[in-house]
Amino acid sequence: MKIAVVAPARSISQAGAARVAAFAALYYPQVDIHFDPQSFLEAGHFAGPDALRAESFLRAANDPGVDAVWFARGGYGSNRILAEVMPRLAPAAQAKTYMGFSDMGFLLGALYARRIGRPVHGPMASNVSERSGGVPVGRALGWLVDQDRRVLEPTLGGQPAAAFNLVILCSLIGTPWMPDLTDHILYIEEVGEAYYRIDRLLFQLANATQLKGIAGVRLGSVTDVPAGDTEAEFGETLDMMMTRWCREMGVPYLGRARIGHDADNMVVPFGVA
Amino acid sequence: MKIAVVAPARSISQAGAARVAAFAALYYPQVDIHFDPQSFLEAGHFAGPDALRAESFLRAANDPGVDAVWFARGGYGSNRILAEVMPRLAPAAQAKTYMGFSDMGFLLGALYARRIGRPVHGPMASNVSERSGGVPVGRALGWLVDQDRRVLEPTLGGQPAAAFNLVILCSLIGTPWMPDLTDHILYIEEVGEAYYRIDRLLFQLANATQLKGIAGVRLGSVTDVPAGDTEAEFGETLDMMMTRWCREMGVPYLGRARIGHDADNMVVPFGVA
Numbered sequence: 001m002k003i004a005v006v007a008p009a010r011s012i013s014q015a016g017a018a019r020v021a022a023f024a025a026l027y028y029p030q031v032d033i034h035f036d037p038q039s040f041l042e043a044g045h046f047a048g049p050d051a052l053r054a055e056s057f058l059r060a061a062n063d064p065g066v067d068a069v070w071f072a073r074g075g076y077g078s079n080r081i082l083a084e085v086m087p088r089l090a091p092a093a094q095a096k097t098y099m100g101f102s103d104m105g106f107l108l109g110a111l112y113a114r115r116i117g118r119p120v121h122g123p124m125a126s127n128v129s130e131r132s133g134g135v136p137v138g139r140a141l142g143w144l145v146d147q148d149r150r151v152l153e154p155t156l157g158g159q160p161a162a163a164f165n166l167v168i169l170c171s172l173i174g175t176p177w178m179p180d181l182t183d184h185i186l187y188i189e190e191v192g193e194a195y196y197r198i199d200r201l202l203f204q205l206a207n208a209t210q211l212k213g214i215a216g217v218r219l220g221s222v223t224d225v226p227a228g229d230t231e232a233e234f235g236e237t238l239d240m241m242m243t244r245w246c247r248e249m250g251v252p253y254l255g256r257a258r259i260g261h262d263a264d265n266m267v268v269p270f271g272v273a
Numbered sequence: 274m275k276i277a278v279v280a281p282a283r284s285i286s287q288a289g290a291a292r293v294a295a296f297a298a299l300y301y302p303q304v305d306i307h308f309d310p311q312s313f314l315e316a317g318h319f320a321g322p323d324a325l326r327a328e329s330f331l332r333a334a335n336d337p338g339v340d341a342v343w344f345a346r347g348g349y350g351s352n353r354i355l356a357e358v359m360p361r362l363a364p365a366a367q368a369k370t371y372m373g374f375s376d377m378g379f380l381l382g383a384l385y386a387r388r389i390g391r392p393v394h395g396p397m398a399s400n401v402s403e404r405s406g407g408v409p410v411g412r413a414l415g416w417l418v419d420q421d422r423r424v425l426e427p428t429l430g431g432q433p434a435a436a437f438n439l440v441i442l443c444s445l446i447g448t449p450w451m452p453d454l455t456d457h458i459l460y461i462e463e464v465g466e467a468y469y470r471i472d473r474l475l476f477q478l479a480n481a482t483q484l485k486g487i488a489g490v491r492l493g494s495v496t497d498v499p500a501g502d503t504e505a506e507f508g509e510t511l512d513m514m515m516t517r518w519c520r521e522m523g524v525p526y527l528g529r530a531r532i533g534h535d536a537d538n539m540v541v542p543f544g545v546a
């Protein structure tokens with residue numbers, strides 16, 4: 001099995017890649033993980049210029065020898081290559097899995113909108129750290145290599161699902177890149193946003209014409225909220241906000257879920273897992 | 274002439290209101306400026322609970338004796354009263370001007386979408402400070418009281434225009450609150466956002482189906498960019514970003530404009546001024 005790692009947004013370090021490669025060599029010796037050299041480039045905010053990130057993604061997606069495209073890291077930037085890459089995906093792009101989260105939601109969403117491949121919300125090839133050890137990376141490989149159902153978000157049932165970072169999902173609203181999520185359970189998570197911003201994003205979610213028809217919403221972790229606008233200062237809890245906006249949307253708020261920017265980020269394949 | 278001040282988002286101070294009242298008494302003695310007591314309330318992030326802010330706005334908008342509703346301050350929160358207030362606007366709401374900017378773009382946009390009254394992007398009743406003195410407030414009153422064309426954004430011509438804070442405009446995308454801006458010159462400004470966030474917002478603007486058909490875009494001031502993601506660190510200038518996304522949108526980037534979160538915030542009436 002061959003997994004290609006590319007970085008459509010920000011870059012990863014050689015040291016981080018080496019840690020992931022070592023982990024994989026130990027637990028998944030049969031798997032060939034190829035880190036595209038583009039993943040290590042830096043150009044301003046990005047892992048190389050837009051054109052290069054687009055080529056790197058297309059090379060992996062269109063290679064019939066690659067079974068899965070595993071995104072290296074989020075940050076910001078995968079939206080900037082959508083217009084270039086989406087029309088150029090070849091038949092080989094259909095037959096593979098694409099895994100990542102955060103900013104990668106732009107690509108996962110656009111792929112799902114066009115029914116290309118199997119987009120999966122899950123840990124990335126940079127999610128290896130002192131604190132989390134190999135847990136998230138092991139979980140990602142557990143799905144990519146073995147389709148191990150123990151790594152799935154535990155509330156996933158027979159219903160179709162999709163998972164997004166809230167800011168990224170809201171950035172897709174009103175654009176042709178947004179997938180049709182009718183009858184889906186929508187999983188959202190957030191990182192680094194003040195409560196008033198989360199509330200504003202939920203307003204857009206609740207009022208989005210494109211999202212009428214979703215079956216329900218679950219909230220993952222909300223981490224790294226900046227000082228100065230916590231629950232107490234904002235005056236409402238996350239559950240109050242979720243309840244309010246789901247009511248305005250006319251869909252059930254189904255409670256919390258184990259996805260997000262932490263080591264507990266479980267796997268959510270788009271559609272029916 | 275009677276001007277009603279209400280605060281659909283955050284509150285203002287009694288001291289600030291007193292400064293504005295003193296300025297108005299000096300230069301516009303014929304004008305009765307009424308600060309709704311709701312403007313001074315505080316409930317968590319907001320100038321009172323949603324229901325109270327909604328009632329305060331409706332009382333001013335539906336009062337046949339009020340000529341203009343002048344918003345007190347932005348922050349966050351006017352989106353939370355849209356569903357309550359918009360269906361309850363009476364015929365008297367048609368005959369008046371509504372002025373504000375920033376978070377007030379939610380109300381201005383929703384009013385313009387329904388062709389209710391005359392929404393105007395301009396300084397608010399809290400825009401009086403040591404640094405700016407009475408200049409922004411004088412400009413606002415210059416338009417509200419005298420329709421003084423010298424306070425208008427200088428590039429306004431015979432074409433319809435609309436002005437928004439970029440985050441607020443993007444929060445309206447994909448929702449029924451977004452006005453039809455076909456053939457309009459769109460003025461945008463931003464405050465307190467990192468460059469990668471501004472770029473992400475411009476992506477959504479450029480890809481928004483609802484905004485196809487606008488005549489062009491102008492950029493106002495971009496202020497208070499947080500440390501750590503300036504032009505240099507992001508790797509692109511504002512003009513590069515504007516040029517890129519306007520090209521992707523297929524509309525001309527018309528250059529800079531004098532609107533924004535600073536003392537130079539000129540007046541942009543929605544539609545043809």
